[in-house]
Amino acid sequence: MYTLTTDEAMTALDDTAQLLTPDGHRISDPRLDPWVEDLDAPALRALYRDMAIVRRMDAEGVALQRQGHVGLWAPAQGQEAVQVGTARACRTDDFLFPSYREVGVTIVRGGAPADLVLAWRGEMHSTYDPYALNLASPQIIIGAQTLHAVGYAMGVQRDGGDQVAVAYFGDGATSQGDVNEAMVFASSFGAPVVFVCSNNHWAISEPVTVQSRFPIAGRAPGFGIPSMRVDGNDVVACTAAMRWALEHARSGQGPVFLEAVTYRMGPHTTSDDPTRYRGPGEVEAWRTRDPLTRLEAFLRNSGDIDDDVLAEISREADQLTAAMREAVLTAVTRPAIEVLDGVYAEPHSGIDRQRARFSAYLDAFADDGAAVTR
Amino acid sequence: MYTLTTDEAMTALDDTAQLLTPDGHRISDPRLDPWVEDLDAPALRALYRDMAIVRRMDAEGVALQRQGHVGLWAPAQGQEAVQVGTARACRTDDFLFPSYREVGVTIVRGGAPADLVLAWRGEMHSTYDPYALNLASPQIIIGAQTLHAVGYAMGVQRDGGDQVAVAYFGDGATSQGDVNEAMVFASSFGAPVVFVCSNNHWAISEPVTVQSRFPIAGRAPGFGIPSMRVDGNDVVACTAAMRWALEHARSGQGPVFLEAVTYRMGPHTTSDDPTRYRGPGEVEAWRTRDPLTRLEAFLRNSGDIDDDVLAEISREADQLTAAMREAVLTAVTRPAIEVLDGVYAEPHSGIDRQRARFSAYLDAFADDGAAVTR
């Protein structure tokens, strides 16, 4: 055949991979089951714990913003399963490239409580050492990190390594040239990269239909990249899908694309007012598909979780959120002159000159707390 | 199904639409035949005439470059069928957005001989009035024009018009962010635009496989745009495919993507040396699929063309190439001060100041042919 309509290309894509139903029933899937065979009760509890902690710390971030301790927060509520499931599926030496909303990914990679808040507070642009967590700084420019991930993966190929690079981004990002170029490069070089698109149905106020009138997972195969649509609120399915994707990339078969279908329960950021563009009905409908309650229901059914365990997780979450709050409240802003630090890695006469002048200026004020002549 | 591999998305795309075989036999195709029912002998002869003239003028362009009359030429040899077939299928009020290689499109749209050469000669960046030919100036920035075409088509929608915008570009261009964003916008707004990708197998020295390891026509459906792979050396198939595409877009069904599979017989430009990156075998193989010889063979078989007609076309081509040469040889470079013309549409104090100074400078030299003081 020499024509291809969207129907022909996408009729195959009429479903979403799922292993846990919204009410917590495990359904079997011959393709995905093998990838999560080892997920026994402790492992599932661990995933639940991760998600619960992400939810609490995320809520604390919102609270800290409302109380004026951080300038902004981009809530992840509702997206815990895709963030935790995919990040936990990675090896620690895989390198992950998150956007600004991947608080769950940061936590899973070992980010400290302070790492979650000091950037939003405006103390520094980013906190942790990317090489310590194998996690790039959160990216604000929509889509830019997808190319970095592909480049990193090309580096892995050149080193003969078996790490995988993972690019996280949203549904809105799929419209950016960079994300499409990333798919072109990844496909052309067969780079070991997994694209994880968290389709949370909204790019600020724009519904995903403005970016794409068809399932986003249908985009990648045209670039020569196999893709999967997965229930992004099902942490078991996300784990399975990501393990499949990682193995595909790790074994030299090239890039993979995952569309995780999820929902942003909160505002875009704490500055946003979602009541201007979406009704409560939609949000309520998604509440029934909550990633935490479904795993909790499953674990309660199987008797693998109980109130004691939940209380224990809650205590742990208390400690972590307290540490996060503490980090914000004790944050010390760096001295003025350090604003000039880190622009260049090597000596630079322009920075030297600015430093001399700015020091002189600061000194002039230090003397009498006011301008020299007044 | 929730996964989509490239195989699943593209198995359908295993063929190329064709109506004239390389040796000139008309094959029937129930989907395409209706679109070219009206192509009787005179119409086919006209297409042949167009292609022959394009080939001759293109060859003259190369010759003019070799003789130093123009600085550069981007030969279209081998691509006459896609250019003539698709452009002839358009209405005169459709608006076409070409790249630098669409000499055939320019001729079909009524470009004068001078329009083909004065820009390459460096007399002006572009010659004809885009609104006179409904043809944008040739675009050099790879892919940029695809967005202009989509925007134009969005304008048509707003005007309630039934024109179609057509974007021409190459296989290499499909890697550019702009071309992918153009597909996103076209799909999102259902804009009446036809994307015509002339896959001539090379982007300068890079084979199409560097840009895409799969048929380019497979890219568009993922964006929600139906596409067709057509033999770009078969002017009848190109006409049929384009008429189908135009009708689709014109009737409000949204954008269409055509991949015309063709071959660049010459160098990328007259500055290029293709022997560095491709063997003569490949070029020779494509010579057997020449767009002109196959239509000539068909018309000779049916007795609809003979040496007299060919001689007549040849005379016409002689006149046109002579006019083109004449345009170059009689070109008068604009006076120096006009270098400042047309930067802004409205009065601009910066330009005024530059004009005053540059005039003074020119005057100073005009007096004695040298700088004021020497």
Next chain:
Amino acid sequence: MTQLTMGKALTAGLRHAMADDDRVLVMGEDIGRLGGVFRITDGLLDEFGPKRVVDTPLAESGIVGTAVGLAMRGFRPVVEIQFDGFVYPAFDQIVCQVAKLHYRTQGRVTVPLTIRIPWAGGVGAAEHHSESPEAYFVHTAGLRVVAVSNPQDAYTVLQQAIACDDPVVFFEPKRLYHTKGEVDLDADIADAAPMGLARVVRPGTDATIVTYGAQVTTALDAAQAAEDEGISLEVIDLRSLSPVDYRTVSASVRKTGRLVVTHEAGGEAGVAAEIIASVTEQCFHYLEAAPARVTGLDIPYPPAKLEKHHIPDLDRVLDAVDRVLDRPNSLTGVEL
């Protein structure tokens, strides 16, 4: 006269332009139902409908590139770039297409496109949300660049930009969005000062401060403070950064003999360098001291908690005034 915030004045200007000319349309990310993240397009979707108030896919090159196509079809698109730091993906379309199309076609194709950019810092924002990219556009021939500093100009100049047949990059200082001022909503833009002209916002005799955008407020504060010390500063709001109204600027410097230029963008090859190079040429024999720049540091925009060291404040402006007046200042004795 009506009291309006700059934000509301911009909305009023847009509404007026759209009502006047049905070829005007606005497009960008989140400008429809949401009214834009700064609510500048608030209400326009309801009033003018989705054909003229276009929520676009999330792609700045796509937004500007399709706006070029719309302009070629005879529309006058007004594009909103969500934040200053997100204009760069559209840079190629702006520099190679928007700026060059008219020249490329010997004037046959006009691009009456307005690119609105919420602009600059001082609002405690995250990375990429406080950029001052104006010099890139000033350096690009074929564009006009304006920056507004008060609600009345916001209202008037926006309409002038939209009415202009050339592409205009229109900078809106974020930190003034909520600042109120008198706006004459009935004024005809034809009666207003043409878009390319600067304005002396405070006359003075001892030194000239040239600035634009939110720094106009800082400069006026500095002039007020200086007055208490008996120093008379003339403050000029450039309004247009390309072209610069050198007639007004140089007339002032010929009078005062001393010049300070201040802006929030970094200094290296910035707008202040341009002003100083041009004024030095035009007024060399009138200059009593070296003109001084008071600009942002030449660093990537810093984290919010440090931005106050980056944005020139009243003290830094006054320190530079001292410098051009040959009074003791922080650089006294420092090798320059």
Next chain:
Amino acid sequence: MTQLTMGKALTAGLRHAMADDDRVLVMGEDIGRLGGVFRITDGLLDEFGPKRVVDTPLAESGIVGTAVGLAMRGFRPVVEIQFDGFVYPAFDQIVCQVAKLHYRTQGRVTVPLTIRIPWAGGVGAAEHHSESPEAYFVHTAGLRVVAVSNPQDAYTVLQQAIACDDPVVFFEPKRLYHTKGEVDLDADIADAAPMGLARVVRPGTDATIVTYGAQVTTALDAAQAAEDEGISLEVIDLRSLSPVDYRTVSASVRKTGRLVVTHEAGGEAGVAAEIIASVTEQCFHYLEAAPARVTGLDIPYPPAKLEKHHIPDLDRVLDAVDRVLDRPNSLTGVEL
């Protein structure tokens, strides 16, 4: 010493850097089998193989963005942008990522990336093939910007740029690719002048001409011509545009008291404006006349047949020299 064209010197520099450090790789459009449209990477594919000489898809943002990722993995990518006018699609990656990553991460991530750009006009090329975008990058903190003017610098400075842990935008004047000069292929880059330093290429006493790239040749020709009239011009090749070596430049201006800056890019908010603003500040009391700019016009790059009016030639430079020497010149009596 070997006689080499600048093109061949660049190839030798690349080969040397790749042989020295196996983390260096080159990437771009057509740089493999073809050796690049200017043949600067000629032979490297055969010598170093496709893992280190990477023909990329046709997408500049993709090239620079993946190079950033490679740098994060510990490589030192050398990117070729095919022509100056094609760098703009990569502008976002350059300004928001390449320039900012080190600052964003408090120095934890370095981006030792070299972006080579065949640069500027005078070669009779088509639109977009003769651009001078250097000011955009000079205005961008976090980048270093260099421009070479002769084969020896091409060889040495390219290696220094690759060895530098900061990102460097490296400009190669197209019209000098075929110009020959002596190159010491055995010289160690550690012994050469550091990358940030300017060089006095011709000493003189009456006025200073500051320039870079292909205009160095024009300036030297002008100095030669002026000598016949008894005027002694000092010519400085900046070599580094960011940072600028103001020590060398200002020392010269303090000596001569007169300054001409010439470059091919438009003047508005360009590099010459920067130099003049800084030098005026640093040397105000030494200046005997207003420094003069001799730059390209502030227009989109013109068609090839008109480019000679755009690129400052010897006569325009000498006219400006007359101006700073207060001799009769074309602008005598013209309102500036």
